[in-house]
Amino acid sequence: MNSELFQRVDNYIADLLGSEDMVLKETIESLDIAGLPQQSVSANQGKFLQVLMIACNAKKVLELGTLGGYSTIWIARALPENGKMVTIEVDRNHGDVAQKNIEKAGLSDKVELRIGSALDILPNIIAENDEPYDMIFVDADKPPYAEYFIYALQLSRPGTLIVFDNVIREGKVLDSNSNDEKVKGVQRLNKMLSENKNVTATILQTVGTKEHDGIAIAVVNRI
Numbered sequence: 175m176n177s178e179l180f181q182r183v184d185n186y187i188a189d190l191l192g193s194e195d196m197v198l199k200e201t202i203e204s205l206d207i208a209g210l211p212q213q214s215v216s217a218n219q220g221k222f223l224q225v226l227m228i229a230c231n232a233k234k235v236l237e238l239g240t241l242g243g244y245s246t247i248w249i250a251r252a253l254p255e256n257g258k259m260v261t262i263e264v265d266r267n268h269g270d271v272a273q274k275n276i277e278k279a280g281l282s283d284k285v286e287l288r289i290g291s292a293l294d295i296l297p298n299i300i301a302e303n304d305e306p307y308d309m310i311f312v313d314a315d316k317p318p319y320a321e322y323f324i325y326a327l328q329l330s331r332p333g334t335l336i337v338f339d340n341v342i343r344e345g346k347v348l349d350s351n352s353n354d355e356k357v358k359g360v361q362r363l364n365k366m367l368s369e370n371k372n373v374t375a376t377i378l379q380t381v382g383t384k385e386h387d388g389i390a391i392a393v394v395n396r397i
């Protein structure tokens with residue numbers, strides 16, 4: 175694979191359509207400073223999430239997997255004035271870094287960060303019986319991706335977009351004998367997306383500044 179070319183094209187797209195301001199650049203820097211992994215979405219993927227949000231007129235968004243808040247900032251910036259976002263992060267240290275970055279971005283009034291495991295917090299959110307979410311972005315641990323999908327459906331309405339990052343894993347998803355729990359997790363999700371009659375779904379392969387991977391997008395069907 176010509177990864178150098180993919181990177182140059184990603185940079186070309188980012189320069190045109192997905193440029194980062196100082197807040198986003200400093201958010202990426204803050205990960206190194208705090209010793210967090212560089213696992214944020216790319217700038218173009220952040221912009222892609224914004225495009226999806228505007229297409230579905232998203233006012234309420236749920237994110238699983240905050241890390242330092244990079245994707246959170248892209249998403250929250252595309253919310254309307256009265257928009258709200260909940261983001262769930264299991265690691266308190268990651269959450270502290272994210273909270274500072276969200277504050278620096280001036281988005282604290284729109285973003286609620288909940289610390290804990292998504293599998294523990296999602297049933298609580300469902301029990302709150304609040305308005306459904308317009309978009310749900312799943313970017314946490316991969317083994318329970320299928321469980322996250324089942325919870326996401328319970329927090330959705332017809333038209334809700336459910337987006338999953340990292341579902342191709344450099345093509346390892348093709349290995350049906352894989353013992354890698356992350357690969358097995360996304361394989362289960364991808365199969366579930368193909369079989370579930372409540373959603374219309376597809377997967378886009380992604381290349382660029384990140385390794386070869388894929389983003390699954392499911393829209394909840396009209397009843």
Ligand code: SAM
Nearest residue numbers: 213214215239241244245264291292313314315
């Ligand atoms: N969405 C972030 C971004 O693009 O800026 C990147 C998220 S990073 C790929 C995955 C994050 O999910 C990590 O911060 C990790 O601590 C968190 N995570 C892992 N397992 C989790 C769980 N069970 N519940 C919630 N968050 C989890």
